[in-house]
Amino acid sequence: MDRVExxxxxxxxxxxxxxxxxxxxxxxQALIFxxxxxxxxxxAKLLPGYISDDVPAGLLDYRPSQDTINKAQQLNRSFxxxxxALRRYPLRGLYLINPHHHYSYSDKTEFELWVLCSDLVxxxxxxxxxxKLDAITAxxxxxxxWLKTQxxxxxxxxxxxxxxxxxxxxxxxxxxxxxxxxxxxxxxxxEEATDHQAIVDEFKTQAxxxxxxxxxxxxxxxxxxxxxxxxxxxxxxxxxxxxx
Numbered sequence: 001m002d003r004v005e006x007x008x009x010x011x012x013x014x015x016x017x018x019x020x021x022x023x024x025x026x027x028x029q030a031l032i033f034x035x036x037x038x039x040x041x042x043x044a045k046l047l048p049g050y051i052s053d054d055v056p057a058g059l060l061d062y063r064p065s066q067d068t069i070n071k072a073q074q075l076n077r078s079f080x081x082x083x084x085a086l087r088r089y090p091l092r093g094l095y096l097i098n099p100h101h102h103y104s105y106s107d108k109t110e111f112e113l114w115v116l117c118s119d120l121v122x123x124x125x126x127x128x129x130x131x132k133l134d135a136i137t138a139x140x141x142x143x144x145x146w147l148k149t150q151x152x153x154x155x156x157x158x159x160x161x162x163x164x165x166x167x168x169x170x171x172x173x174x175x176x177x178x179x180x181x182x183x184x185x186x187x188x189x190x191e192e193a194t195d196h197q198a199i200v201d202e203f204k205t206q207a208x209x210x211x212x213x214x215x216x217x218x219x220x221x222x223x224x225x226x227x228x229x230x231x232x233x234x235x236x237x238x239x240x241x242x243x244x
Contacts, residue, residue, distance in 0.1 A: 003187045010186035018176050021098060029145045034071055037094055037179040038064050038081075039136055040115065046076040049136035055128045056090035056121050061213055062179040090125070092116040092154065092215060093180030097170055099235070110146040113137075114171075116180065116215065119154045126151055160218050166231065168220045181215040193219055 022030045039049050041059045064072075064081065072079050097112035115133065117126060133149040140147050156162035163171070172185055184200045192199055196219035204211055 006189075007182075007186055011182070014177050014182075017098075018178070021096075021176070026144065028143050031071055031074065032140055032143060032145050033096070033178075034068060035075075036096070036113065036136075037062055038068055038072055040091060040094060040132075041179070042081065044079060044081075046079040047072060048075070048139040049132050051128060051132045051135060054125075055132050056117065056125045058086045058089045059091045059094060060089040060180040088118070088120065090118050090121045091180065092118050094178040095171065096176045096178050098174055098176065099170075110148055113147050113149045114152055115149065116152045116154070116157075121153075126153075154215070157215065157217060163217065165221050168217055171217065172220065181213050184214050184216045185219075187214075 018033075022033060025033060035047075037059055039047055041057060041062050041064065043050060043053050043055055043057045063083065069079075069081050072081070093114075093116040095114040095116070097114070099109065099111070113133075115129070117129070121129070130149075130151060133151070137147045137149055152162045172183070177183075184203060187203060188196060188199055200216050203214070
């Protein structure tokens with residue numbers, strides 16, 4: 001299988017995972033999942049999470065469909081959206097982590113939402129963006145959806161300081177790209193994992209892939225066994241006490 005075919009298969013799998021999650025979720029939560037990219041793509045006073053027009057907004061390679069606009073109007077009938085091109089996109093990607101592997105849905109499930117910022121977004125702007133994320137998560141909680149958010153920067157990813165090995169493993173196995181850049185990991189086979197960085201550097205010189213639409217989250221190295229045990233223990237306890 002060549003890399004182009006593998007990339008397309010991962011894109012297809014990503015779409016299927018998202019559709020499965022929507023089908024399993026209660027109607028209100030499913031609506032939120034579908035609208036999360038729109039909330040961060042624009043600053044709309046009529047939608048949840050609005051802070052000000054100065055908050056960085058605009059997701060790379062994202063264009064809301066008419067169905068998404070219609071769903072936003074279910075929240076506020078007065079909402080309208082006019083498509084406009086942006087000179088730059090301060091948000092490089094939006095990623096959802098589902099700890100239940102998409103096979104079931106629990107009312108108490110906490111999902112993780114990662115927002116990848118361009119390096120053009122400064123500290124003050126990230127603080128404003130965090131306020132918006134806090135407002136969105138508060139609104140989601142009111143509607144039965146628990147989100148834990150994390151802001152990532154391109155520089156922190158490049159320096160390998162943004163994510164733990166366990167977080168990367170969870171993202172690669174259970175994550176969903178809601179909008180924006182896809183991970184280079186989709187193009188690298190298991191056998192090539194030890195040469196991850198060299199292969200990524202090689203990709204960046206090739207024209208067959210849109211480089212602006214790819215981002216490197218880094219390889220997964222050895223995972224801390226204590227962290228793995230703690231995570232497993234927590235999940236098992238929740239299964240026994242709460243059920244999924």
